Amino acid sequence: MNRMKTVVGAPLDRVDGVAKVTGKARYAGEYPEPGLLYGSVVSSTIACGRVRSIDSAQALNVPGVIAVLHHANRPRISSYDDDYSDADAAEGAPLRPLYNDHVLYSGQPLALVVAESLELARHAGSLIRIDYDQAGHQTDLHAVLDQAHPAPAETPKPRGDFAGQYAQAAVQLDATYDTPNEHHNPMEPHASTVFYKADGALEIHDKTQGTQNCQDYLHKVFGLPKDKLRILAAFVGGAFGSGLRPQYQLPLAVMAALHLKRSVRVTLTRQQMFTFGYRPRTRQRVRLGATTQGKLLAIAHDAIGQTSRFEDFTEHLVEWSGMLYQCDNVALSYRLAPLDVYTPLDMRxxxxxxxxxxxxxxxxxxxxxxxxxxxxxxxxxxxxxxxxxxxxxxxxxxxxxxxxxxxxxxxxxxxxxxxxxxxxxxxxxxxxxxxxxxxxQMKASAKARIDRQGKLTVSSATTDIGTGTYTVMTQIAADAAGVMLQDVTFVLGDSSLPTAPLQGGSFTVSSVGCAVRQACLALRSQVLALARQAFPAIAATPAQAITFGDGYLQAGQHRIAIADVVAGSADGALEVQVTAEPSAKREPYxxxxxxxxxxxxxxxxxxxxxxxxxxxxxxxxxxxxxxxxxxxxxxxxxxxxxxxxxxxxxxxxxxxxxxxxxxxxxxxxxxxxxxxxxxxxxxxxxxxxxxxxxxxxxxxxxxxxxxxxxxxxxxxxxxxxxxxxxxxxxxxx
CATH class of the missing domain: 3.30.365.10 (Aldehyde oxidase/xanthine dehydrogenase, molybdopterin binding domain)
Known part of the structure; x- marks a missing residue:
């Protein structure tokens, strides 16, 4: 009974599709709670300088406005004076929202208005007056190309003799290409809903590509124990990289919730979706030398990308020119030009x-x-x-x-x-x-549990940013455990679940999927061991003659429901958790x-x-x-x-x-x-x-x-x- 052709590899509909099209799927900014407060971010209007003063008197006079937080009155956060980062951080010092009076880029969050409704918060935000000491700024990559420094990236070292081979190549090309800044603009704006619990614990619904990354970040920033922080992201309305790092609405929402001991939601406007990471502008020079038959003799790819003044953002920009085609003489370089902008971010x-x-x-x-x-x-x-x-x-x-x-x-x-x-x-x-x-492939963990009804629940802290993770993990689990697709539930988007990497880089299926498969195969082994104890006919059948599929264990002429086997276990259920890592087989390749x-x-x-x-x-x-x-x-x-x-x-x-x-x-x-x-x-x-x-x-x-x-x-x-x-x-x- 070969299930590979019918489950893994089948063009199945999304298992979460109905929830999404009927509105049952809730996103980060949609979870309700009585008494929930709403935060609105007030952004800087200059690109560089210092805040001389913030006048929030008018805003605080608006009925229903609870608080206005800014650098001069925010609660003390000890970690703001220490180094901290997140799993997708660039080299340097991450932005600390409301840290001090320095303005590092246009659009930087300078204040948070908290009110009883979102409309009140945004109206009150418009009443805040900020005076600046403005300094000179530079945001044009092309104006500072000569000021670029080597990027802290693992750019491959030169090989062969590019200069010599290029000089004598019969066909030469020397061309420069410019690519612009681009912003992610997923359909769902970034939002964080922080539910403040009686014991001081926080349950947070966040738009993120990594719940455990956010948990770790908040643990470092606020010094809260991880068991007091639960991050949830059951559904994510697109991200494309914008959710790899915790964006600033998350620490602002947590800051307000801890300060007020109330539940708080902070949602960014569409305009504010342009005030954090983006695909960086680049200038790239490519030189190719070839024979008249087109055989490449020399490749050089020199790139300059923009970054912020406080972090060196790097991406794999030039490596592809050293690997896509066969060439023995290759020179690659990648430099960064700091500007008065926010740090770029990985984008698809x-x-x-x-x-x-x-x-x-x-x-x-x-x-x-x-x-x-x-x-x-x-x-x-x-x-x-x-x-x-x-x-x-x-x-x-x-x-x-x-x-x-x-x-x-x-x-x-x-x-x-x-x-x-x-x-x-x-x-x-x-x-x-x-x-x-x-x-x-990254290290990842998954848990699999099957009950006496034959229902299989598989879980991992991974997310689904619209890519179909719910569906493919369900397929992998059903195939590996030998159960019907409709009997599988895959649970994700919860920092309390088994460890998973950020969802990005096209490695979720290979990482989490392998963990899911291994967990379900281990569960199947437990079912077989239990069946051998309970059924003499199964005990007498060699392992290679036993197959699993459609919710049954088949041993020759004997067909036994997996649910019946599990029902005979001590707890009426079987459970296993595994961690999958890249195989040593990959190393030479x-x-x-x-x-x-x-x-x-x-x-x-x-x-x-x-x-x-x-x-x-x-x-x-x-x-x-x-x-x-x-x-x-x-x-x-x-x-x-x-x-x-x-x-x-x-x-x-x-x-x-x-x-x-x-x-x-x-x-x-x-x-x-x-x-x-x-x-x-x-x-x-x-x-x-x-x-x-x-x-x-x-x-x-x-x-x-x-x-x-x-x-x-x-x-x-x-x-x-x-x-x-x-x-x-x-x-x-």
């Missing part, structure tokens, strides 16, 4: 989404210079091993991604000359790009997901308007646990990649040092009318080294390479090479 495929834009646009330019088809250039430089690590890949079906993606797209009908394909006044362009993302993205654009010859009319994304991500939710992940990534290419940019008014388009009216993202046909292909890839599930994750890979493919298609359509993103019609014209 951090580093890769930006860094691969530069690499894959440069590869397209090299293909044009060498008069080669873009796919053929990439084929000629296929790397079976990761040059940065000197390790072979556990699996890499990128060539199959090229083949299947190109066939589905119809790439063979492409004429290579720019402006050679058109329909009326619409110039047609076809472009492609490769993608890569590391396939990681590099592990990564790969993709090939093909894009068709239409560019109006007169107006310069750009429409993406077709996308094919071919992905090699190992074993896909649920093709339906995985496809949704790739679709979302592709749409975001189209936004990166054509629309998305957080614009800064540098004289004021603040973001201009800090709302969803002016911060442009793709809408339904911008999206045409997107086809997703999952290329078969078997990998028994990456982890026991053979899964590599798909959350990040969907966005990687998309923006480059669009830009390459625009060049093919128009003959205009735009190296500054997003590619808007003014740049094309």
């Amino acid at each position: 495929a951090p580093g890769a989404a930006s860094g691969v834009i530069a690499l894959e646009c440069a590869m397209d330019e090299l293909a044009c210079a060498a008069n080669l088809d873009p796919i053929e250039l990439r084929r000629a430089n296929f790397a079976a091993s990761n040059g940065n690590e000197g390790k072979p890949y556990s699996s890499k079906e990128l060539l199959a991604c090229y083949d299947q993606g190109a066939a589905r797209f119809g790439w063979g009908a492409r004429t290579p000359q720019p402006r050679s394909m058109r329909t009326g006044n619409q110039l047609i362009g076809w472009g492609m790009a490769g993608g890569v993302w590391e396939a990681m 590099a592990t990564a997901t790969h993709s090939a993205v093909f894009v068709e654009v239409q560019v109006d010859e007169d107006l310069g308007t750009i429409k993406v009319t077709k996308v094919v994304s071919a992905v090699a991500a190992g074993r896909v646990v649920n093709p339906k939710t995985a496809r949704s992940q790739i679709l979302g990534g592709v749409v975001w990649g189209l936004g990166m290419a054509l629309q998305e940019e957080t614009q800064t008014d540098h004289p004021l040092g603040r973001f201009l388009n800090h709302n969803l009216a002016e911060y442009h993202v793709p809408v339904h009318a911008d999206i045409a046909d997107i086809e997703v292909i999952f290329v078969e890839e078997n990998d028994d080294i990456v982890n026991e599930l053979g899964s590599k994750g798909v959350g990040e890979i969907g966005i990687v390479g998309v923006a480059a493919a669009v830009a390459n298609a625009i060049y093919h359509a128009t003959g205009k090479r735009v190296r500054e993103f997003p590619v808007t019609l003014d740049k094309v014209l």
